[in-house]
Amino acid sequence: MAINKVGVVGGGLMGHGIAQICAQAGWDVVLREVDDGKVEKAVAMIDKQLSRAVDRGRMEGAAADAVRGRIEGTTDYGRLADCDLVIEAITEDLGLKLEMWKEVDPIVKDGAFLATNTSSLAVIDQAAVTSRPDRFLGLHFFNPAQVMPLLEVVQTVTTSDEALKVGFEVGEVLGKTVVHAKDKTGFIVNRLLVPYMLDAVRAYEEGVGSIEEIDAAMKAGANHPMGPLTLADFVGLDTLVSIGAVMFDEYRERRFAAPPTLRKMVAAGWYGRKSGKGFYDYSGDKPVASELGL
Numbered sequence: 001m002a003i004n005k006v007g008v009v010g011g012g013l014m015g016h017g018i019a020q021i022c023a024q025a026g027w028d029v030v031l032r033e034v035d036d037g038k039v040e041k042a043v044a045m046i047d048k049q050l051s052r053a054v055d056r057g058r059m060e061g062a063a064a065d066a067v068r069g070r071i072e073g074t075t076d077y078g079r080l081a082d083c084d085l086v087i088e089a090i091t092e093d094l095g096l097k098l099e100m101w102k103e104v105d106p107i108v109k110d111g112a113f114l115a116t117n118t119s120s121l122a123v124i125d126q127a128a129v130t131s132r133p134d135r136f137l138g139l140h141f142f143n144p145a146q147v148m149p150l151l152e153v154v155q156t157v158t159t160s161d162e163a164l165k166v167g168f169e170v171g172e173v174l175g176k177t178v179v180h181a182k183d184k185t186g187f188i189v190n191r192l193l194v195p196y197m198l199d200a201v202r203a204y205e206e207g208v209g210s211i212e213e214i215d216a217a218m219k220a221g222a223n224h225p226m227g228p229l230t231l232a233d234f235v236g237l238d239t240l241v242s243i244g245a246v247m248f249d250e251y252r253e254r255r256f257a258a259p260p261t262l263r264k265m266v267a268a269g270w271y272g273r274k275s276g277k278g279f280y281d282y283s284g285d286k287p288v289a290s291e292l293g294l
């Protein structure tokens with residue numbers, strides 16, 4: 001099926017990136033946010049990325065202008081009506097997502113496909129509130145969507161072969177490495193990565209090594225680009241706890257449960273990089289391991 005126009009609902013960390021790469025692929029893009037301020041913020045983030053690409057010689061100025069010209073920011077769901085594909089990247093809250101689809105599904109033309117970028121929620125729960133669960137799939141991009149090469153195309157029980165094929169085609173056009181994943185919480189990457197990060201916290205709690213030692217060991221011993229505790233800070237400790245909670249709820253296995261230290265850090269507002277403090281303190285010139293009092 002030919003895709004000419006893509007709707008992106010939510011213009012935060014993920015949504016603005018997805019909108020940008022879709023416009024770079026030559027598709028017209030409608031980017032919907034909740035208010036004008038949020039629309040402006042999302043578009044400004046895209047402008048900044050495009051300017052940086054031009055400054056670094058990775059994109060011609062005219063090409064950047066053309067990309068920008070293909071993106072329409074709006075607060076009006078009605079603008080999604082003639083999209084061939086609508087991808088949601090709104091806040092990770094099932095209630096909000098279901099409310100949104102109940103409004104969007106009747107507006108978007110028949111024949112269009114709907115997709116969720118959720119990291120931890122079951123795709124079927126969203127598909128089931130639409131009138132087209134056969135045309136609903138998961139398109140799980142990684143942060144930042146402009147850079148990370150992977151796209152998990154998620155098939156839930158209702159997803160048709162046609163919808164799955166569209167997911168693969170979208171990934172190929174966007175130049176992504178596309179993998180097929182079933183609708184099991186965490187899909188492939190988080191299913192493996194989340195327990196790994198949580199286990200690193202447990203190893204720290206058990207005194208196996210210090211924060212720096214655990215990170216240094218996995219970098220030098222497993223050739224990972226960053227250690228698991230640095231990675232946890234990067235993902236966001238609050239996000240890690242909430243994804244872990246959803247996965248624990250689904251699988252009831254200890255490996256998905258947030259260790260006490262992590263829950264306490266989140267309660268204290270230590271969310272990692274974004275709050276300036278997590279396993280490391282980011283207030284100085286370079287990160288310094290935090291004193292966690294264990």
Ligand SMILES: NC(=O)c1ccc[n+]([C@@H]2O[C@H](COP(=O)([O-])OP(=O)(O)OC[C@H]3O[C@@H](n4cnc5c(N)ncnc54)[C@H](O)[C@@H]3O)[C@@H](O)[C@H]2O)c1
Nearest residue numbers: 010012013014032033034089090091092117118119141143
């Ligand atoms: N952050 C990540 O690393 C990451 C990676 C992959 C997938 N995801 C998934 O992507 C989704 C978005 O995550 P994020 O990190 O971009 O969150 P975010 O908080 O940065 O952005 C969410 C945006 O959605 C907007 N929003 C809320 N309700 C809306 C609605 N009805 N219509 C339009 N906009 C609405 C909010 O105003 C906000 O700007 C989540 O489902 C998350 O699980 C996140």
